[in-house]
Amino acid sequence: MQTTITKPRSVFDELESEVRSYCRSFPTVFNRAKGYKLWDVHGREYIDFFAGAGALNYGHNNSRLQERLVDYIAADGVTHSLDMSTKAKENFLERFDEIILKPRGMRYKIMFPGPTGTNAVESALKLARKVTKRDTIICFTNAFHGMTMGSLSVTGNSSKRKGAGVALHNSVFMPYDQFLGQEVNTVEYLQHFLDDNSSGVDLPAAIILETVQGEGGINVASFKWLKGVEEVCRQNNIPLIVDDIQVGCGRTGTFFSFEPAGIKPDIVCLSKSISGYGLPMALTLIKPELDIWSPGEHNGTFRGNNLAFITAAEALSYWEDNQLSSQIKEKGETVSSFLHEMVEEHPEIAGEVRGRGLMQGIACGVPGLAELICSVAFEKGLIMETSGSNSEVCKVMPPLIIDNSGLKQGLNIFKDSIKDPQIKNHIKKNPRLKSKKKAPSFRALAKLK
Amino acid sequence: MQTTITKPRSVFDELESEVRSYCRSFPTVFNRAKGYKLWDVHGREYIDFFAGAGALNYGHNNSRLQERLVDYIAADGVTHSLDMSTKAKENFLERFDEIILKPRGMRYKIMFPGPTGTNAVESALKLARKVTKRDTIICFTNAFHGMTMGSLSVTGNSSKRKGAGVALHNSVFMPYDQFLGQEVNTVEYLQHFLDDNSSGVDLPAAIILETVQGEGGINVASFKWLKGVEEVCRQNNIPLIVDDIQVGCGRTGTFFSFEPAGIKPDIVCLSKSISGYGLPMALTLIKPELDIWSPGEHNGTFRGNNLAFITAAEALSYWEDNQLSSQIKEKGETVSSFLHEMVEEHPEIAGEVRGRGLMQGIACGVPGLAELICSVAFEKGLIMETSGSNSEVCKVMPPLIIDNSGLKQGLNIFKDSIKDPQIKNHIKKNPRLKSKKKAPSFRALAKLK
């Protein structure tokens, strides 16, 4: 394996907007990819613990899907169809119903809202408002739902919000599970606001949540909390929207992340890995009784990305039995054990293991450390990103189909990175961050009075 | 050619959301497509005067592009890369600069805002607000810019706007060219509002416009008007955004629709046919001095759709010489002559020919007529959609690469459709619409005082 990092050729610096971002963290030019590996133009190989930010759960250029895709293109299958009916879409719909919905006893109407996650979220918010004739959306601290104006209004990150350039309206942020420490039941808090008709928080058009906040720092909601929020929704006749864009499609071990919690969202947003091949595609799943759209009331040019329908239909094969689920569970445990060991062996990083399934990570209690670890890891051949309000979490998110050898290889690079002298230097120079997640409990605070 | 129309199989009715729309106008299941033709599952052939709402300027499964695409996929080229650097992106950037920007003396930084037009628009609005620290966007009557909350706020269509479910803010609609009849210079109107500091119209963060309003009814702005708006922008230090999503990429005869008008927008939005193959892709072109984004300030999962970069780079070959431009011009004239003849021969439809290049159409002065004509045409094997506030325009928008034979064939079906007995019946039963575009002139009104 080569050790020199090639900076991207100046064409990106010259021609691409300053907004470019990941290319700064991973400074090379990639060329080829397969499964859990990428290669750059110099032939250097990288283990992928990033998985297209969750869009590549089945790996790069998954062969089963690749074959179908090439055949379809070569046969002049319809590529682009807006929302006209095509054979490819029909097949996807049937398979999604047969393999995903029916076995889970779910009934949803399927909407193609445009090919990206933010389209799914925007359409979900619109529909909830149309159904309820209310304005406000209740969302949660550290939520990430997208970058277009509607989705951005329910996204917590302040620098992204500022990017809007205007004040964002019609959303109310409530504390996510454990936002106020482990002892505080934030559902109760939410309930108080809705119970009191002078709280200033109007009855919302919907509550939207992620079951695990990937961008927000791998914050995992307990099933109890999720049930609690669902109960609040039912009592107040509020539609519940689950944004399963990053943690759906198997990331946590089940197709939908919310299955083990036993909740039944009214609207579900899917994207990222739904095409299975990294192709732009998104779905909005809608309980039939809420499907009161007028034809074309929400539209878009790329709702009919048939290449994605082809790979998506094939990717569903992974869900015809329990094999993948079991593997995710096992590998999730492997990752979890490994990370816990790392954290114990390296108390200097003030680490906290977080996550569920193959969405895991370590929150580092030293400012700037997680970014540095990822940077060192990249030099050593591992692609891994940070998340969290302050980029304080190293996020382990390999393709679900990674084999044990690849997984170990990646984890070892992660561990080696922590041992790098750069890391020790950094820790010496930077004081430990007081962890947000270990806030003094309210009980303790009450004593201080 | 078969004459029976096959209704889509019930899978769409059962499983797809009520929001589905074009499948209602074109009630069959499509299977295969090539060039300017589609075939449904019954083998029935259709001429395509729709071109994916402008996303298929180079035709379905364009062989030059198809070959590159299949080769790239088969070679395990990177498919999905977020905004990491890839060889495919690098090649696209270089070719776009060499073939499009440099020969036109243009300098723009290129942003990949996400793979759809609305992403390009949202990013443009954000950036303009960031640059100017102002809130309002001035947009125009009958504008269509997208369905996410930011783009929707600058879109005129009231049923789409209502779909938002909340009031849309921070936009001011000004009259587009000829909105008030041919004699009224609406630039002057706009100027008045900006000149008077008590007009209630605050200095905007940007003016956004389409040079031809495709969805709005094929309303063509004169070059004089476009220059006038640009002049207003310059005088008031307002960034000018051109949304060239539908009418760019050659639709009107030049790569950018605004080239013959001689204006120099500060930001340009491209999508639809930029990938050349109907794959989701979009660009935001930004004058370098406005490119003040922070890294990652606007992001999205599918910014790096490398399959699209591959086809997009190849599609640019069409612009290496003037051949395509010339052909569009010629075919545009063919269409124009044909449509004018039709209108003259059929005064009963109260038709008005509109358009530029290969974005043309007939506005029908009888309510509901255009929709019926398109429906009849579909039965006869032509795919053609309507546009306009009241779906009053039959829109002729074939792939740019259509050959003369195909063009004639399609136009003849259009003409045959008008002669259909259903049309005559409809006209008898429906009174002529008082045309919006032929409003009593203000001069005439002044006399009435």
Added chain:
Amino acid sequence: MQTTITKPRSVFDELESEVRSYCRSFPTVFNRAKGYKLWDVHGREYIDFFAGAGALNYGHNNSRLQERLVDYIAADGVTHSLDMSTKAKENFLERFDEIILKPRGMRYKIMFPGPTGTNAVESALKLARKVTKRDTIICFTNAFHGMTMGSLSVTGNSSKRKGAGVALHNSVFMPYDQFLGQEVNTVEYLQHFLDDNSSGVDLPAAIILETVQGEGGINVASFKWLKGVEEVCRQNNIPLIVDDIQVGCGRTGTFFSFEPAGIKPDIVCLSKSISGYGLPMALTLIKPELDIWSPGEHNGTFRGNNLAFITAAEALSYWEDNQLSSQIKEKGETVSSFLHEMVEEHPEIAGEVRGRGLMQGIACGVPGLAELICSVAFEKGLIMETSGSNSEVCKVMPPLIIDNSGLKQGLNIFKDSIKDPQIKNHIKKNPRLKSKKKAPSFRALAKLK
């Protein structure tokens, strides 16, 4: 009469906020006032052509009202009653109905929305939105409706708007009569926007207008225009709100300013001179069928200013016959003739006479001139303010009860002020402003194409 101007004692500079304004234009400390005269602490006398910005139509300390007021206070009449019922309110209601509403064939429910004009406007906007379930208010260029957030959103002045510190929403500004020059019928313009369901201008909750824009520059709407706007309202089922706060209560010669136009607003806002004595009071008149308020849905502490009810009831005596109306008409003609003569004699000020009844003025075509004239006039013993986007209008607005001698005296000071050497100097140094109101007609512009 003294000639030295005494600057206000430093207590104002030291203790009062920088927001203070009129005290800067009229730099003395006033002490006593009667009829159309004020005296400052130095005994200097001033003719009042300002009339409390329209709040003192019946003059300062009008003796008839003063007597009633003192008697009521001395008898321990209820002063403050929120919206409880009092004898004083009852008497006012009865007299308002008998003297104002019934003789005019009007039926309105009377709301006491709080004691200021902006309260009346805010309540009107709320009610219109409640009635129609729509968001937007259509208002007009150069409108002034108040400084609280709702009223401010329909006010045109950009510096006042900026004072909000946030973007103002839910209002659309349309061109007022003659905003685009004399030949353009701006009602037609408004109609176009409402007719086209893709204009981006949603059907509004109300249209609000002033029949004469006092603050906006004494812009007088023609009766034809007012009828036109009313017709638009009727056709589209839009409530019409007339803000008669400054020009109602007789200012233009009839009790309501809109009477001679023959329109029947759905909601009327009154304040300023309704108490007759300069005491804070406001009314919102509501067509009975729109009076769907829930009890207390809009409230406020000072809705029951009984001292104002006492003087207001007495002030209505002026409307028991036509005497005052006739006098206003006569005096209005006196003023008009005088101003026209002035403008003719002094072409150097590029003046234009504007107004109706006793709301008149001269718009000066030289930047900064009107302010200087008012400043000179103040030195000569006349209180007169400017209005308009650029403070370009000298506003002649004496108490309606001014006698002919006082009127002449004031007008002569005005004329003398124009002849002052400071004025000549100013004109020499400042180029003439291109008048907004004499914009090139659209016809002319069309020729330029």
Added chain:
Amino acid sequence: MQTTITKPRSVFDELESEVRSYCRSFPTVFNRAKGYKLWDVHGREYIDFFAGAGALNYGHNNSRLQERLVDYIAADGVTHSLDMSTKAKENFLERFDEIILKPRGMRYKIMFPGPTGTNAVESALKLARKVTKRDTIICFTNAFHGMTMGSLSVTGNSSKRKGAGVALHNSVFMPYDQFLGQEVNTVEYLQHFLDDNSSGVDLPAAIILETVQGEGGINVASFKWLKGVEEVCRQNNIPLIVDDIQVGCGRTGTFFSFEPAGIKPDIVCLSKSISGYGLPMALTLIKPELDIWSPGEHNGTFRGNNLAFITAAEALSYWEDNQLSSQIKEKGETVSSFLHEMVEEHPEIAGEVRGRGLMQGIACGVPGLAELICSVAFEKGLIMETSGSNSEVCKVMPPLIIDNSGLKQGLNIFKDSIKDPQIKNHIKKNPRLKSKKKAPSFRALAKLK
């Protein structure tokens, strides 16, 4: 004392808007008032425990003020002056500085924002936004700040909010002290939201609060909590606005309600009793360094209500020594003891005593009970209103100058009302309300997990 209640004459039903409210609770026509008593047109006498919702702290027609007022009017003192300088205003400014500000070591610039509380709040919000260039205002559950659009956006009551007819923006509601029960420190909660830059709560332009929420249900913030909020403001550079409109001017025993808490607000809103006589008047007090208004940036017709300046200046005499303060304290204790006894003697009302100084009340745990008690009390000659989200609090708020005899008389009527058979009947028929203020503690909830 008479026992028949006279319904208001039909003139109110016929002519006054449905929005009228207190006249429904107190169904008679009042005529005369003095000190802590009112009389209706039938000569029936009422004890006033309402005090004009806090506007009559010095009683009705206070003789000291009355005399000054009549003299001023009779002497043709300037009544209405906009924001010109007058002798009456000068005197008020000097006395306010000498008697109120200087002895407390306070430095504030004084703004006359218009004559009502909501004007003071609107101006405070505007200025905070101008100073900070931020949008959002943080406010608290159960807050009441006014009915114009800006103030309403920071008011919690949902029925008042709905009255707006549009979504209210730019405000975030945080939990007031004890909103989540006694054990939860809600300052900590607020702090969490501001500390986490992905909480979705943007750094606000201001925090606005009432030290005791009068309309919200007599919720008393602890001094510790107030200090905590102030500390959050200081740490984050957020201006602190105290709305002292209802509880200022001595209501809780000190001139400003926040004095004993030891906090130093950046902006203070005063109105209601500032004129001392029930006349419309309001002040916005601004720390000099924040007084960056442009002249006239916020204005209004009735900023110069000189009659109010006259009575306000005289009312300040009450604050030249500690006598009134001491009396309020004593009477407050009298009320407190009496109410606590009542609550103990009548467990059936599930009462909770709340308040500070002469702003006290009993929250009743039986739905609808408080309203019924006030209604019965009115029949017995006592005027007392309810407050709280569900009108669950009987509010004891007499004029501060009430003598002991009047106070006892009123309290006895209150007690007698509770013993009325109507009350017993009501309690039998209505189940006890689960008190909002005694919510299960979070600790208890944690156990339930």
